[in-house]
Amino acid sequence: FWKMDGLGVHEVIIETPHHHKDFDNLSIGNIVLILKTYRQRYLDLSKDKRIKYILIFKNYGIDGGASLEHPHSQLIATPIIPQRIKEELKGAKEYFDLKGRCIFCDYIKREIKSKNRLIKETEKYVAISPFAARFPFETWILPKCHSARYEETSDNNILSLARIMKETLFRINKKLNNPPYNFIIHTAPPKEFSSREWPDLDKKYHWHIEIIPRLTKIAGFEWGTGFYINTTSPEAAARILNSI
Template identity: 45%
Template sequence: MSQLRWDPLKMSWVIISNERGRRPRDYILERQEVSLTACPFCYGREDKTTHEVFAIRPDGSRPDTSGWQVRVIPNKYPALRIEGNLDKRGIGLFDAMNGIGAHEVIIETPDHDRQLADLTPIEITNVLRAYRARLMDLRKDPRFRYIIIFKNHGVEAGAGIPHSHSQLMAVPITPPVATTQLSVCREYYGRKERCLLCDILRQELETDERIVRSNEEFVVLAPYASHFPFELNIIPRHHSHDFALLTDQELGILAEILKDTLLRLRSVLRDPPYNFVLHNAPPMHLRLGKPAYWGSLPYDFHWRIELVPRLTKIAGFEWGTGFYMNPTPPEVAARFLRSADPTVVY
């Protein structure tokens, strides 16, 4: 029999459909490919992009030249632009403001044929260092209420350029998904004086049904109410509200477990398209009339990386109800991923 499960963090119901019982082989897709005559993210084509705002250059080379390992540039066609004022205004019953924000691309490697899973832990650490550096820089701007870092891997997941890259967007309002999770965490802490995600993590470690991998700093698990098959969370084992506070050593440990997780997904699902999102604390800017607005944030919020293979599509039922249907129970997904050999090349 199928089962309805409640997600206390996202405030939503999920239908776990045991009767369908789909296994990894049922999700293997004929992947779409994008061919480029000349990739703008490759070595030697730095003049084809916008000017870099950050780069890791071990050889000390000049900006906007070859010699980089990770390079961050403003998106050439940004959804939001950094110049200008917000100009918040009402239009009858509606609200509007100017499209102010930041939209950046983190080019993860100069090698066109290597994906994030192919990089060494040291190389992935450098990608994470770039995330941290851009978060710390952009959060200084009081116009930005939230900064999201995400990665689309594969055409099916929204990647228009096959060269491995992530994106960052800073927005002038707190997005609805973040607002829900921030509010839930704050309300839970207000009642129990404990972090919701810490409690979830403690319970998951005790039952051990949905744990895929763990080390001294991070835990990889399939959420109890997974919205999608093989959905995963990478969560700090110890309470931490802000990714930007991680040390280089902690970033290295995260890089190792992130690589292992991506290789397990590749082994089990034959390199599926996926999205991952860094759910992090918002910039703690003071709000007029709300002096204690973020007062409990370091105690009640717990950052995490959400990693979702794009194996199923959202259809009318999901749009119409807000319920999601997952045909592979997270316990089953975790079991397949736990037993996977990340060194296997299919």
């Protein structure tokens, strides 16, 4: 069998000294510090040439996979690009090669125009219930201005991101009775590596945050096929989250 060394990094990011404060109950200033910490860890670990991908995520609640009660996020850096990310990169490249445009930028424009799945729009970001949502109330937050890399987000844009994240998570918690959830930041691989393996990636990919409330279980059909059964349409989810 082919194998490789188990190289990587795993960090726990403590979000607040307060033991029982959920993310949406933190102050904007506190969330800004968290998001800036994410950015700094991306920038620092991207210097390590052995690292091919850096994933930051949050598990909230027992069913969300949280193993520590104190509010925290996690970072895991790996020596390979995860398959899910590869598929996103490949899809973005194929669309760009065909259309000459970023698929995420086109997607954002269409969702803003239709408004059917739009949860929140600000000057710099949108929160959307994605058209092909895998899970009930799955929500994506995307920057409206094209950007492939979270770590290049300016201080001003991080402030705007903190506001829309707080508002979006507040709506999810209010409407769904404080559900367990995960959020994940999907961003481009470190620039030095991706410039060799994925030329012009900065034109083709678009970083975003995926929020997944854990309201249903993944069972045999999902594991066996990779298809997901979503019992709540994204249009219905957006209407419910917009009713606050």
